[in-house]
Amino acid sequence: MPLIGLDRFAGFVEDWEAEDVRLLGRLLAKLDDSMKEAKHREQRPGGRRRQR
Numbered sequence: 001m002p003l004i005g006l007d008r009f010a011g012f013v014e015d016w017e018a019e020d021v022r023l024l025g026r027l028l029a030k031l032d033d034s035m036k037e038a039k040h041r042e043q044r045p046g047g048r049r050r051q052r
């Protein structure tokens with residue numbers, strides 16, 4: 001993230017409790033992991049399974 005983006009983010013959360021900022025970071029990391037896993041599943045040969 002560019003430095004200006006970090007400054008802007010800091011402005012958004014400046015009134016937040018530190019634990020809330022840490023929770024947001026953990027949730028964003030979890031979302032990133034889920035997005036990577038979904039992309040990996042979609043790229044497997046054979047694609048997605050059909051629903052019956």
